[in-house]
Amino acid sequence: MNRRDRMMDSLDQDIRNHIEIETQDNIARGMPAEEARRAALVKFGNVGRVTEDTRDVWSWVWLEQLLQDLRYGLRMLRKNPGFTAVAVLTLALGIGANTAIFSVVYAVLLKPLPYTHSEQLFTVFQQLSNDKTSATGISYPNLTDLREQSHVFSEVAGNTHHQLTLTGHGEASVINTSVVTGGFFTLFAEKPLIGRVFFPEDDKPGASAVTILSENLWRSTFGSDPAVVGKSINLDKRSFTIVGVMPTRFRFPQVAESEQLWIPLAQDPLFGPWVGRRGGHWLQTTGRLRDGVSTAQAQVELNTIAARLAKDFPKEDDGWIIQMMPLQQLMILNVKSALFVLLGAVGLVLLIACANIANLLLTRATSRAREMAVRTTLGARRTRIVRQLLSETAILGLLGGAAGVALAYWGVQSLTSWLPAAVPQVNPIRVDKFVLCFALLLSAVASFAFGLAPALYAANASLQSNLRDGGGRAGEGVTRLRARNFFAAAQIALAMILLVGAGLLMRSFAKLTSVNPGFDVRSMVKANVALPRTQYSSPQQWTAFADNLLGRIQAQPGVQESAFAVPTPMDGNINLGFDIVGSPSPTEAESRTADYVSATQNYFHLMGIPLMSGRLFNEGDVASSPKVALVSRALARRYFPNQDPIGKQLSFGFPPDGTAPREIVGIVGDVRDMGLDQDPGPIMYVPYAQAPFPGADVVVKSTLNVSSVTAAIREALGQIDKDLPLGDIAEMPNIVGESVAQPRFRTFLLGLFAAMALILAATGIFGVISYSVSRRTQEIGIRVALGASRAAILQMVLRETLLLALAGLAVGIPCALAASRLVAHMLFGVSAHDPITILAVAVTLAAVAALAGFIPARRAMRVNPMVALKYE
Amino acid sequence: MSTKEQKKRIELLQGTLDLLILRTLLLGPAHGHAIATAIEFTSDSVLQVEQGSLYPALHRLIKRDWISVEDGTSENNRRAKFYRLTAKGRRQLTLETSKWNALAGAIARILRPAEQEGE
Numbered sequence: 001m002n003r004r005d006r007m008m009d010s011l012d013q014d015i016r017n018h019i020e021i022e023t024q025d026n027i028a029r030g031m032p033a034e035e036a037r038r039a040a041l042v043k044f045g046n047v048g049r050v051t052e053d054t055r056d057v058w059s060w061v062w063l064e065q066l067l068q069d070l071r072y073g074l075r076m077l078r079k080n081p082g083f084t085a086v087a088v089l090t091l092a093l094g095i096g097a098n099t100a101i102f103s104v105v106y107a108v109l110l111k112p113l114p115y116t117h118s119e120q121l122f123t124v125f126q127q128l129s130n131d132k133t134s135a136t137g138i139s140y141p142n143l144t145d146l147r148e149q150s151h152v153f154s155e156v157a158g159n160t161h162h163q164l165t166l167t168g169h170g171e172a173s174v175i176n177t178s179v180v181t182g183g184f185f186t187l188f189a190e191k192p193l194i195g196r197v198f199f200p201e202d203d204k205p206g207a208s209a210v211t212i213l214s215e216n217l218w219r220s221t222f223g224s225d226p227a228v229v230g231k232s233i234n235l236d237k238r239s240f241t242i243v244g245v246m247p248t249r250f251r252f253p254q255v256a257e258s259e260q261l262w263i264p265l266a267q268d269p270l271f272g273p274w275v276g277r278r279g280g281h282w283l284q285t286t287g288r289l290r291d292g293v294s295t296a297q298a299q300v301e302l303n304t305i306a307a308r309l310a311k312d313f314p315k316e317d318d319g320w321i322i323q324m325m326p327l328q329q330l331m332i333l334n335v336k337s338a339l340f341v342l343l344g345a346v347g348l349v350l351l352i353a354c355a356n357i358a359n360l361l362l363t364r365a366t367s368r369a370r371e372m373a374v375r376t377t378l379g380a381r382r383t384r385i386v387r388q389l390l391s392e393t394a395i396l397g398l399l400g401g402a403a404g405v406a407l408a409y410w411g412v413q414s415l416t417s418w419l420p421a422a423v424p425q426v427n428p429i430r431v432d433k434f435v436l437c438f439a440l441l442l443s444a445v446a447s448f449a450f451g452l453a454p455a456l457y458a459a460n461a462s463l464q465s466n467l468r469d470g471g472g473r474a475g476e477g478v479t480r481l482r483a484r485n486f487f488a489a490a491q492i493a494l495a496m497i498l499l500v501g502a503g504l505l506m507r508s509f510a511k512l513t514s515v516n517p518g519f520d521v522r523s524m525v526k527a528n529v530a531l532p533r534t535q536y537s538s539p540q541q542w543t544a545f546a547d548n549l550l551g552r553i554q555a556q557p558g559v560q561e562s563a564f565a566v567p568t569p570m571d572g573n574i575n576l577g578f579d580i581v582g583s584p585s586p587t588e589a590e591s592r593t594a595d596y597v598s599a600t601q602n603y604f605h606l607m608g609i610p611l612m613s614g615r616l617f618n619e620g621d622v623a624s625s626p627k628v629a630l631v632s633r634a635l636a637r638r639y640f641p642n643q644d645p646i647g648k649q650l651s652f653g654f655p656p657d658g659t660a661p662r663e664i665v666g667i668v669g670d671v672r673d674m675g676l677d678q679d680p681g682p683i684m685y686v687p688y689a690q691a692p693f694p695g696a697d698v699v700v701k702s703t704l705n706v707s708s709v710t711a712a713i714r715e716a717l718g719q720i721d722k723d724l725p726l727g728d729i730a731e732m733p734n735i736v737g738e739s740v741a742q743p744r745f746r747t748f749l750l751g752l753f754a755a756m757a758l759i760l761a762a763t764g765i766f767g768v769i770s771y772s773v774s775r776r777t778q779e780i781g782i783r784v785a786l787g788a789s790r791a792a793i794l795q796m797v798l799r800e801t802l803l804l805a806l807a808g809l810a811v812g813i814p815c816a817l818a819a820s821r822l823v824a825h826m827l828f829g830v831s832a833h834d835p836i837t838i839l840a841v842a843v844t845l846a847a848v849a850a851l852a853g854f855i856p857a858r859r860a861m862r863v864n865p866m867v868a869l870k871y872e
Numbered sequence: 873m874s875t876k877e878q879k880k881r882i883e884l885l886q887g888t889l890d891l892l893i894l895r896t897l898l899l900g901p902a903h904g905h906a907i908a909t910a911i912e913f914t915s916d917s918v919l920q921v922e923q924g925s926l927y928p929a930l931h932r933l934i935k936r937d938w939i940s941v942e943d944g945t946s947e948n949n950r951r952a953k954f955y956r957l958t959a960k961g962r963r964q965l966t967l968e969t970s971k972w973n974a975l976a977g978a979i980a981r982i983l984r985p986a987e988q989e990g991e
Contacts, residue, residue: 007934010941011927014904014953017946018923021905045922053928057935 397447492808781868
C-alpha cells in the first residue's frame, strides 16, 4: 500500500471520528440524537468533496482524473452502442473525407518538390510584354545566352519531350523520351542509380550519341542488367550508348507520363536541327537560384538580359520579356483553386457532422441529467463534470478519427487512380505521417467542437429540478432547446452551401458534355505512327507511306473508313500565324493566328465535319498541284468579315515550303479542338499530300472492337515495315471524355460531399424533431384529449420542422451565394448565381427536411392520449 | 457562482487556514475535531468554514512535512489521528506569522485614512 492509500485510509477513519465527536458534543448540548447527527454532518460539509480534495493533495490529479474519465467514458460508450456507432460513423465520414482530400492537397500543393533545395528551382519563360497570357518556352540559342550571361542562377537547363522508337530489344516500342540540355541533371542535383548523368559536353554538336535510362525501363526491357552502361540501343534507328540509369523517383514535374529515357538535345532527331534557330519558343526552361539571391534581384537581371537580347536580335526577341516563377507554383496553377474548394467542401461536411453529434450529445445530456445531478450532489465540481464529458467526446473523436483514417487510406487509393492528369503527382499522394498528424489534430478539434456546448449545458443543469424530475424528460431548459434548434438549422445552412456548389458544377458539367464538339467520333480508334527520319527522310516518302498504309488498312475486314491527320482534336494544337495575300500585314497585337491541321481528303467525312461552302480536298490536291486550304467557319467570320473567303489566298511559314500562297477552296464547320469548354477557334486545314509529316495520327472508323481494330492497323503496318511501332492507341470517344476529366472529377467529388451533407442534415432534422415529439408526448396527449384532430397534430409537428428548415435556408442562401463565387471560374454556361440551381436546392432541402420530420410527425399523430397522460 | 470566484476564495482560505492550523498545533498535538473547534473558538467564529475543509489542508501540510501524524486515543476513547507540529513547521509558522503581520499592518495603514475620510 503506498503512502497515498494509507493517508486516504486514515482520512476515512478521521472523518468518521470527527463527525462522531461532533455528534456527541451536540448531544451533550442537549440535542436529540438524530438531530445532533444531522447538525454534525451539516457542519462538516460535503464528505465526498472533502475526500476528493484530499485525494488531490496526494495524487497526480490531472493524469489520474483523466484516466478515470477515460475509463468512465469508455464504459458509457459501451453501454450505448447505438449512439456510439452513429456518432463514430458520422465522424469517420467527416474525418475520412477531410483526411483523403488533405493528403492530395498536401502532396500536390504544400509539400515541397522532391528535389534538393527545391525552393531554389524556378521556371523561366518568355512572354510578350503586351500579353500576359503568352507565357512560352525559350529557344536554344536564347537559353545558352541566358545561361552564360546570368549571375543569379547557378544552373539553367531546358527540356522538352516527345516519343522515339526503340528497336533491337524485342518488339519495337514507343518510348517517352525527355530531350534535355547538358546541365539538366546538375540542375536538379540528382545522382544516377548506376553510371553517370549528362555533362554540358554531351550537348555539344559532334559529341557521341549517349542516353540515360530510367530505372523502370532498365528493369523492364534490360532485365536490370548491371553491366548495361556502355551498351548500345537503337532509337529511331540510330545508335545511342547508355551511360547511366536514373532512379524511379526522379522525374520532371510537368511530364504527365514518366520519362523512360533521356537524350541530350544535340542528339535529338526531331529537335536537334533546331539548336541553331533563335526564333521559336520550345524549350521548357528551369533555373536554380544561387544561395542568397532574391527573386527580385534575379528578375532585375532577367530584365537586363531580355533587353540585351531584344537589342541584339530584334527579329526574334523584340517585344519579349523574360519572367520567372517558382517551379512548384507553375505546376499547380490549374489545380490549386479546385483543390482548395474541395478542401473547403469537406470542411463543411465535417462541420455538419459535428453539429449532428452535438445534437445527439445534447439529447443524451438530457437523459443523463439525473446522473449529473447526483454527481453534483456528491460533490463533483462543474469543471470536473465538463472535463469528464469532454473526455467522453474525446474518445468518440479518437474512435471516429481512427475509423476516418482507415476510410482515408481506402479513399486515397481510389482518388489517385481517378485523379485527372492535370494534377501533378511528383510527390506520391498517400496518408503519411504529416497527414496522420492532421487527422489526429482534426479529431481533437472536432471532438472539442461538438463536445463543448453539450458538456456545458449538461454541467449547468439545475440540480433541484433535475432530481425532482426523475428521468429528466420534461426538465429541459429553453437554452438547451435553442441550442438544439440552432445546430439543426446550421446543418441545413451548411448543406445549402455544399448543395448549391455541387448543383452548379453538375449543371455546368451537363452543359459541357452536351455541347456539340463539331465532330462525331463514335466507334473510332486513333493510333500514332512515327517514321524514323534516318529511313524516311523526304516528304515524298511520308506521303507515299500514308497512301500505302491507308490503302492496306482499308483492305482489312471490318474497317469502314480511315484517315491521316496531324494533329487530331483534343490532342494538342499547332497554332500558327498567317498572312492574307493582298491585305496589309497586321500589327503584332492583332496578328492573325489559327490552328493548323494537315489531313487526308476523307478526314472530314470520317470525322463528320460538315462542308459549309466550296469544296473539300480531293485526289487532285497533291504536292505538284496548286496549294489549297480549307478554313473553319470561325476563321472565315473573324478574318473575312462580310467577305467570301473562297478564292482568297493565305500564306504561313510552316511547314518549310509553306510561304507559298494557298488558295482557300472551302469552308468547313467549327470544331472544338482544344477542349469542350473552349469556344471553337479559327482552324485552317491543308491537304496531307501537300504538307506531310514524318508521322501522324491514323484514325480508323470500324464496327469492330478496339483490339481488333488495333490488330488490323498493326497487320497493315507490319506489311510495310515490321520495325514501326504503333503508339498512343485510344478510342476517340475516350479522348473526348479525357478532356473533361478534371471537371468530371471535381463535380463527382463535390456531388459526393454534398450528398453526404444532405444525408447528415436530414438525420439531424430527424433527430431533433423525433426528440421534440417524444418530449411533448404528454402535451400532444392532452391536445388530442381536448379534441385536436390528427391532422392538426401532424400540421403542428411539420410546421416546427419547416420553421427549422426555413431558418436554415434563410441563412444558407446568402452564404451559398457568397461561396458560389469561389467556383465561378469552374463553371461552363452557368452563372455562379444561377437562380434555377438555388431554387432547386432550396426546394430539395425543404422537401428532405419535411420528409425527415414526417416520420416523427406520424408518430405524434398516433399518440394515444390515455397512454401519453400516464406517461410520466 | 463562477469558478473564478470560487477559486479566489479557496486560495484565500487555504493560506489563512494553513496558518491557523499551524498556530493551533503550536500548543501541542491534537486530532482533527479538536483543531476545528479550537480554530472556531480562537477566531471568535469569524472564520466560519465547513469543518470538512480542514482535512485537505491537514494533508497538504503533512505532504510539506510541516506537521506529522500519529495514532492516539481521543477523549471518547476511540483511536484517532493526532497531528503534531514538526521543526520545519515551527520555522514556517514564524516565517508566515511575520509575513502575515507585515501584510496586516500594511493593509491597516492603507485602510485607516479611508476610514477617517469616510467618517
